Amino acid sequence: MRYDTILYDLDAGIATITLNRPEKMNALTPQMRAELTDALKRAAGEARVIVLTGAGQAFCSGQDLGEGMTAAAVDLERVLRDEYAPIIRWITEAPVPVIAAVNGPAAGAGANIALMADIVIATRSAYFLQAFGRIGLMPDAGGTYTLPRTVGLQRAMGAALFAEKIEADQALDWGMIWEVYDDEVFEAGWRARAEALAHGPTQAYGAMKQALRASLDNDLDEQLNLEARLQGTCGNTRDFKEGVLAFREKRRASFEGR
Structure with a gap:
């Protein structure tokens, strides 16, 4: 697919996907959503870590509410x-x-x-806003799933009902995001994190994702069984063998990833 509203860069195992409508604060259009889906699918097959960011001064202002965006013109259920x-x-x-x-x-x-x-890594001047109530809607795009699980029901309710900005430092304090960097070192900070992951045991990372996300809905027995199955797979990788050997030899492991 040709990309007109995003940028895609693959370098040293890092796929950087940049939302690229800075003049519109990277507001999401049907074309951008299609390109983003394609880019994420592509990156999942060829990268060892994916970074999603925005061009200009904003990450993303949400759905583009410009021309053609009226209640009569859009089927929100289908779009979602x-x-x-x-x-x-x-x-x-x-x-x-x-x-x-x-x-x-x-x-x-x-x-x-x-x-x-x-x-989630944020620059200190960033903020998060559940703006939906301002236009008569409810949070979507997974917000009603993620927020209660990361910040608790009361804070999720407040964020949704009052539609107030949650500054980056507050989001960090709430456990909504992982870390915050000052604006002038933000890019260097997230790039260092991405580079570290790009040199890591990619298959183990995939297993971590699967197990941790499943734990939100599994009972203990289901989670123990999932851990055993995924760990069995990790234990048969070259990266596990390399990790053990590096530990014994007191050196840094050189993981192959895929």
């Missing part, structure tokens, strides 16, 4: 099922870590796509 759900599934089910590098405001569906990532 056909255009947003695939994005969320590729983020959560990709066999490699997904980092959201939130370089500025993240609002509406843009906030919830970011929060669905495995690791």
Whole structure:
């Protein structure tokens, strides 16, 4: 697919996907959603880590509410099922870590796509906003799934009902995101994190994602069985053998990933 609203770069195992409508604060259009889905699918097959970020001053302001966006002109149920759900599934089910590098405001569906990532890193001037109530809607794009599980029901309710900005430092304090960097070192910070993951045991990372996400819904017996099955697979990889050998030889492991 040709990309007109996003940028795609693959370098040293890191696939960087940049939402690229800076003049519109990277608001999501049908074309952008299709391109993002395609890029995530592509990255899942050829990268060892995926980074999702935005061009310009914003990460993503959510659904583009410009021309043609009226209650009579859009079927929101279809849009969510056909255009947003695939994005969320590729983020959560990709066999490699997904980092959201939130370089500025993240609002509406843009906030919830970011929060669905495995690791969320934000610049200090960024904020997260569940803006839906301001236009008579409820949080979507996975927000009603992610928020109660990361910040608890009371904070999730407040974020949704009051539609107030949650600044990056507050999001960090709530456990909504992993870490915050000052604006001037933000890019260097997330790149260092991505490089570390790109040199790691990719198959083990995929197993970690699968097990940790499943734990939100599994009972203990189901989770123990899943751990045993996934660990059995990890134990048959060359990376496990290399990791043990490196430990014995007191050196840094050189993982192959795939």
